Amino acid sequence: MREAPQRIGRLALVGLGLIGSSIARAARQYGLAETIVAIDRDPAVLERVRALGLADHATDDPAEGAAGADLVILCVPVGAVGPVAAALAGALRPGAILSDVGSVKGAVVAAVTPHLPEGVAFVPAHPVAGTEQSGPDAGFATLFQGRWCILTPPEGTDPAAVARVRAFWEGMGSVVETMSAAHHDLVLAITSHVPHLIAYNIVGTAADLETVTQSEVIKFSAGGFRDFTRIAASDPTMWRDVFLTNKEAVLEMLGRFNEDLAALARAIRWDDGDALHALFTRTRAIRRGIVAMGQETAEPDFGRRKG
Amino acid sequence: MREAPQRIGRLALVGLGLIGSSIARAARQYGLAETIVAIDRDPAVLERVRALGLADHATDDPAEGAAGADLVILCVPVGAVGPVAAALAGALRPGAILSDVGSVKGAVVAAVTPHLPEGVAFVPAHPVAGTEQSGPDAGFATLFQGRWCILTPPEGTDPAAVARVRAFWEGMGSVVETMSAAHHDLVLAITSHVPHLIAYNIVGTAADLETVTQSEVIKFSAGGFRDFTRIAASDPTMWRDVFLTNKEAVLEMLGRFNEDLAALARAIRWDDGDALHALFTRTRAIRRGIVAMGQETAEPDFGRRKG
Numbered sequence: 104m105r106e107a108p109q110r111i112g113r114l115a116l117v118g119l120g121l122i123g124s125s126i127a128r129a130a131r132q133y134g135l136a137e138t139i140v141a142i143d144r145d146p147a148v149l150e151r152v153r154a155l156g157l158a159d160h161a162t163d164d165p166a167e168g169a170a171g172a173d174l175v176i177l178c179v180p181v182g183a184v185g186p187v188a189a190a191l192a193g194a195l196r197p198g199a200i201l202s203d204v205g206s207v208k209g210a211v212v213a214a215v216t217p218h219l220p221e222g223v224a225f226v227p228a229h230p231v232a233g234t235e236q237s238g239p240d241a242g243f244a245t246l247f248q249g250r251w252c253i254l255t256p257p258e259g260t261d262p263a264a265v266a267r268v269r270a271f272w273e274g275m276g277s278v279v280e281t282m283s284a285a286h287h288d289l290v291l292a293i294t295s296h297v298p299h300l301i302a303y304n305i306v307g308t309a310a311d312l313e314t315v316t317q318s319e320v321i322k323f324s325a326g327g328f329r330d331f332t333r334i335a336a337s338d339p340t341m342w343r344d345v346f347l348t349n350k351e352a353v354l355e356m357l358g359r360f361n362e363d364l365a366a367l368a369r370a371i372r373w374d375d376g377d378a379l380h381a382l383f384t385r386t387r388a389i390r391r392g393i394v395a396m397g398q399e400t401a402e403p404d405f406g407r408r409k410g
Numbered sequence: 411m412r413e414a415p416q417r418i419g420r421l422a423l424v425g426l427g428l429i430g431s432s433i434a435r436a437a438r439q440y441g442l443a444e445t446i447v448a449i450d451r452d453p454a455v456l457e458r459v460r461a462l463g464l465a466d467h468a469t470d471d472p473a474e475g476a477a478g479a480d481l482v483i484l485c486v487p488v489g490a491v492g493p494v495a496a497a498l499a500g501a502l503r504p505g506a507i508l509s510d511v512g513s514v515k516g517a518v519v520a521a522v523t524p525h526l527p528e529g530v531a532f533v534p535a536h537p538v539a540g541t542e543q544s545g546p547d548a549g550f551a552t553l554f555q556g557r558w559c560i561l562t563p564p565e566g567t568d569p570a571a572v573a574r575v576r577a578f579w580e581g582m583g584s585v586v587e588t589m590s591a592a593h594h595d596l597v598l599a600i601t602s603h604v605p606h607l608i609a610y611n612i613v614g615t616a617a618d619l620e621t622v623t624q625s626e627v628i629k630f631s632a633g634g635f636r637d638f639t640r641i642a643a644s645d646p647t648m649w650r651d652v653f654l655t656n657k658e659a660v661l662e663m664l665g666r667f668n669e670d671l672a673a674l675a676r677a678i679r680w681d682d683g684d685a686l687h688a689l690f691t692r693t694r695a696i697r698r699g700i701v702a703m704g705q706e707t708a709e710p711d712f713g714r715r716k717g
Contacts, residue, residue, distance in 0.1 A: 231633045232632060235710060235711070250632055290622050290627075291633060293615070293622055294616070294626075294630045295634040295635065298638055304667065304670050304674050306693040306696050307670055308600070308663070312600060315600055315601075319597050319601075320597075320601055320696070321703055322558060323558055323560070323602070324601055325706075326540075326602025327609070328601040329706045330609075330637050331637075333637060333697065333712065335693040335697065339687050339690035346678045347678065353678060354675060356615075359619070360611065361671070363614055363618075364664075371654065371660060372657065379646075380646050380650045382614050383650060386609075386614060390542070390639040390642065393636050396628055398629065398632050399636045404640075
């Protein structure tokens, strides 16, 4: 166990899904908090939290759970962040820090800010990490190791609060970067939201064909399709909220994607092999960059094959 | 080493890239051929073939390499299959079997058939397997284990020749299925070709943004984008040829993809959360089917994390 530079006294997590339960595990494993409080409105989740021993205290009451906390992290779908903040804000003590883990930041800042009591700092955070699985059983302590966590503190946020949240994420192994909420939402639209959208879309298209059966799609998926199904298996509620709350950036990036795809389709139709080859060569370099930056395994096929 | 039911006497492989060199390794490891001949026009590849000991004989002359062979497998990009068939067809002895591994079958049948000498059977094959890596060093003997191999013998093909090719692929661990070339090209358009096309496309789109830097795209790729970069790192020549030779099916499937994507964009624009949630729930089931059929690992994140 490594000692955190600024240990949190009382940590309250709202929503014990993949991310929330991973934070609970990491905070305990790396000694980042003295007391961990789990808040979830779903009795089945609370039961799993208790059975797995993820927290010192578990409750379905946001206000009760947040009372006396030093750091409260909202780990609910982006669309639920506003209502949850409204439910617990009154219970926050002065000096407490409120944070979140949402994949969209502009909408979260807009939803939370009106509820913030005097003396409480809001430090929005987004750990760029996850798997296609959901729920308290899917989390694990090392989920954030070597992954980026983006903070988007609004102008005027107490620097000490930002530093504490940064230290907390670094304690879980993340590399922390700060940027504006608006820029975050653009960056994530292209690196995460649009990829999820087109993955969901092609899996839907494939399921609806009348000339190719669903069983054929499943059987022959190793030719590329199965890579898309992984992210198209992500949590439906979380992703519905992402698209609805980052609408502008997603539609803008999707527009660019569509323009480029139309040009590519035209190159195919008119046998422009050189244009295809040039693009396909250029895209290889990006992959190499991602592997070189440690954001991806260098093993072929994602290292799916063991030995 | 397991004994193949019908061992091939002399096996000639044309093109020792990822697939050709994997066949060479598997044929040797599983005892499927007495003699292996490697044919490649690239001196650098032949040098690696000799250094790695992949074949009993290596040559850059297709006719010399194919002479006396019992089974010749063309493992070159689809666009090169016709010229290579023309170069070696005259050297094939009666009773020899010609095959290939192309990802497109209609165009391959059309390109090879005019060159077929009397008494030589053509049994087109497509192993649905691969990695994002290329070249003779990237191959491995177990690449085809548990993967499908699709045969598309034209009507009237000698059933004994089809049975031999089937046994050869089964000997390398593949599960073999037979269908028409036209149906193959439709199935692969949706399970492989269009997924590659949109992966190449989004990686290109991301590289060209002016509001988000390439370094940001690389850094924050773990949110979904990096999954696409894997298949967008596949061999550019192979994929150029696939799109140009399976144009009709690719453009048809791409049209459907685009219609569905337009509907999805409209649902986002008009806040139709129910439509999004319904699609995102449906796509999870397909993933489960792929995992259940053993075509994908059940481990989260492709099992990228080891322990």
